[in-house]
Amino acid sequence: MEHIKSKLGKAGLVVAALGIMSIVLSIFNYNVRILAWIDSWGSTxxxxLRILFVLLGGALFIFFGRTEEEA
Structure with a gap:
């Protein structure tokens, strides 16, 4: 079970990082290739979606990122 929690924490970190990278790159009219579909529904x-990725990824990392030995 601890292995699954660790994987969820790492996945949350990746999702949050992709969201942050997408926010920074969108300022310069670029985007992360895997998230290129994000703007197909409009800018708003x-x-x-970018903000949601950062919040959900951060929440996953906070809740599942640390093992019981680290806490």
Whole structure:
């Protein structure tokens, strides 16, 4: 079970990092290739999805990122 929690924490970190990278790159009219579909629904929905990725990824990392030995 601890192995699954660790994987969820790492996945959350990756999702949050992709969201942050997408926010920074969108300022310069670039995007992460895997998230290129984000702006297909419009700019407002694209920004909402980016923020959602950062929040959900951060939450996953906070809740599942640390093992019991580290806490």
């Amino acid at each position: 929905v694209g920004w909402a």
